[in-house]
Amino acid sequence: MFLDTVLTRNPALVDAATDLHRDGAIPPDTYVMDLDAVEANASLLAAEADRLGLGLWFVVKQFGRNPELIRAVARHIPRSAAIDAAEARTLRAAGALPGNLGHLVQIPRRALPELLSWRPECVTVYDLANARAVSDAARELGFVQDVLIRVEGAEGTVYPGQEGGVPLERLDAFAEAAEALPGIRIGGVTGFPCVLCDPESGLPAATATFDLVLKARDLLTARGHRGLRLSAPSATSAATLPLLAERGATHGEPGHALTGTTPLHAVDPSQPETPAYVYVSEVAHTLDDGRPALFGGGFYARSRIRSALLPRAGLRLGVRDAPVENIDYYRLLDAPPPGADVRVGDTALLAFRTQIFVTRSTVAVVSGLASGRPRLSGLYDAHGRAL
Numbered sequence: 001m002f003l004d005t006v007l008t009r010n011p012a013l014v015d016a017a018t019d020l021h022r023d024g025a026i027p028p029d030t031y032v033m034d035l036d037a038v039e040a041n042a043s044l045l046a047a048e049a050d051r052l053g054l055g056l057w058f059v060v061k062q063f064g065r066n067p068e069l070i071r072a073v074a075r076h077i078p079r080s081a082a083i084d085a086a087e088a089r090t091l092r093a094a095g096a097l098p099g100n101l102g103h104l105v106q107i108p109r110r111a112l113p114e115l116l117s118w119r120p121e122c123v124t125v126y127d128l129a130n131a132r133a134v135s136d137a138a139r140e141l142g143f144v145q146d147v148l149i150r151v152e153g154a155e156g157t158v159y160p161g162q163e164g165g166v167p168l169e170r171l172d173a174f175a176e177a178a179e180a181l182p183g184i185r186i187g188g189v190t191g192f193p194c195v196l197c198d199p200e201s202g203l204p205a206a207t208a209t210f211d212l213v214l215k216a217r218d219l220l221t222a223r224g225h226r227g228l229r230l231s232a233p234s235a236t237s238a239a240t241l242p243l244l245a246e247r248g249a250t251h252g253e254p255g256h257a258l259t260g261t262t263p264l265h266a267v268d269p270s271q272p273e274t275p276a277y278v279y280v281s282e283v284a285h286t287l288d289d290g291r292p293a294l295f296g297g298g299f300y301a302r303s304r305i306r307s308a309l310l311p312r313a314g315l316r317l318g319v320r321d322a323p324v325e326n327i328d329y330y331r332l333l334d335a336p337p338p339g340a341d342v343r344v345g346d347t348a349l350l351a352f353r354t355q356i357f358v359t360r361s362t363v364a365v366v367s368g369l370a371s372g373r374p375r376l377s378g379l380y381d382a383h384g385r386a387l
Contacts, residue, residue, distance in 0.1 A: 001266045001304045002351035006275040009260070010037060014349060016366050016374040017278045018311045021347045025376055028282040029297035030362040031354070033063060033259070035377065036370035037276035039072040041258050044272055046076040048238050049252065052245040057081035057099035057121075057231070059255035060091065063277065064356035064363040065384035068377060070094035073258060079121060081233070081253045085111045087357075090384050092118060100148065100231060103253065104162060104192065106130050112137035116145060122187050122229065124148045126164040128177055135183030146187030148231060149174065151216045153191055154208035162192065168212050171219055179223075188229030188250070189216045195235040195243065197263035199304075204240045204264060206247060214248060237262050238272045261353055266304075275351065279361075281331070283310070283346040290335035292317070294348050296328035298361035303352035308333055310348055313341050319350070356382050 007014060017032040026032065042058070049056045058077045063069055065087055071094055074080070079099030082088035085108060088101055098120035101107055106126055107115055116123070116137050125131045125147050138145040152158075152165035166174045178186055194210040197203065210232055217230050232249040237257035244252050256262045260273035281294040294308065301324040307316050318334040336342050356363060363380045379387040 001306060001353055002261055002275055003307055003309060003349075005260070005265055005269045006278055006351045007309075008269045010034060010275050010369075012369045012372070012374070013037070013276070013278060013366070014309075016369060017280050017349060018347055020364065020366075020376060021280050021282065026280060026364045026379070027362060028280060028295040029360070030280045030364050031064065031277050031298060031356055032280055032364045032366055033066065033069060034274070034276040034369050035068060035072055035365050035367040037260070037274040038063070038069050038258055039075065040370070041260060041273040041276065042073040042076040045238060045241075045254050045257060048241050052241055054241060054245055054249065055079075055229075055251040056236075057251060057253050058096075058258065059083065059103070059233075059253050061087060061357045062255050062261075062355050063259055064361070064380060064382045065090045066363055066365065066380055067094040067384050068365045070096050070384075077254070085115060086383070088115055094384075100124060100190075100251075100253070102130075103233070106164075107134075109133045113140065116141055119143075120145075122146050122148045124150050124190055126150045127166065128174060131178050131181060131184060135181035138183035144182070145184050147178070147184045148188045148190045148229065149178075149186065149216065149220075151189055151191040151209070151213050153193075154212055157193060157207050157209045165191065168216055168219075171216050172223070175220060175223055186220060186225050186228075188231065189213050189220065190231040190233065193234030194232035194249075195240050197235050199263065202262075202264040202267035204235050204237075204243065206243065210247065217248075235262050235264075237264065239264055256353065263353070266353075277351070279350045279352065279354070281348045281350070283342060283344050283348060284330055285344060286342065287332070291320070292333045292336070292342050293330040294333065296331050298354065298356070298359040299328040299331055300352070300354045300359065303354060305350060305352040308348045308350045310342060310346050312343075312346050315340060315342065358382075362387065
């Protein structure tokens with residue numbers, strides 16, 4: 001999906017990843033991350049958001065909750081949006097300030113005292129039971145916690161496994177009940193996804209869920225709430241920040257833009273964010289019909305992978321589709337042309353949309369690419385733990 005873009009925009013990363021694998025410094029099933037590019041992307045996103053008067057909460061699940069990368073991003077975007085409690089702890093340990101907790105996964109009730117004690121800017125709640133739990137925990141800690149009300153997504157826009165939120169038609173009753181809770185204050189609204197990129201053109205557009213979130217804010221404003229935040233996550237990038245500002249959002253939540261890997265980046269290499277990772281595997285074996293099999297472990301179901309580069313042989317081979325219900329022990333490539341020299345152990349480079357935290361991959365962080373002096377600064381697992 002991103003191989004052409006990374007070859008065009010960041011060939012030094014491709015070369016560094018190839019060298020690291022050839023020299024045995026990294027194993028197959030490794031994402032190689034360009035630390036300099038990630039920090040540069042964070043800097044430009046922060047500058048554009050500041051120009052537009054928007055706040056940002058950054059997301060890190062897609063690059064493996066990596067502490068080196070978190071620190072680099074937090075130098076420019078200090079506050080984060082934690083997907084779940086585990087991510088919140090990793091972000092805090094790496095020095096990021098808590099912005100929005102409970103963004104996609106509600107905070108477990110028993111974890112609330114710990115996470116609220118860090119004084120997050122906001123906590124997203126999906127229903128009244130979670131709002132009560134946040135209120136009770138905040139009261140025990142002696143303060144009032146701002147909450148964002150998650151609005152139930154428009155029909156046809158909600159991903160399976162991400163259901164939940166307050167239906168717009170019941171928001172008034174929800175707000176009346178929440179206003180009576182002494183430990184919380186209604187601080188704003190959010191929904192997911194508010195922006196999506198067209199899968200073919202890559203062009204971003206607001207979703208029907210964004211419209212619902214705007215209506216929710218208007219309803220809360222009519223009830224007398226002031227200074228409401230409106231966070232409009234998904235596909236937040238330099239290209240979509242003006243859209244968020246025009247439609248009245250107060251916050252975006254950049255994730256894939258930090259690595260230059262939104263769908264728009266796949267079709268438009270001129271986007272300002274630099275592609276910041278490649279996936280490294282190697283040829284494990286070859287089938288009788290000539291198709292090479294790569295070691296798996298990091299192939300994400302929604303990757304839209306198209307091709308792989310085998311640098312030693314100078315080959316670009318198509319990647320075969322694989323059923324999502326099967327474990328990715330291997331991934332097959334198209335058979336090379338007759339006479340091509342493909343060997344077991346050959347490096348294979350791919351670039352595709354991922355969520356590293358749901359893989360079993362290694363993450364290699366490389367610094368110094370911007371100055372022409374690359375070095376491997378660390379190896380981590382998919383949850384940010386040093387290896």
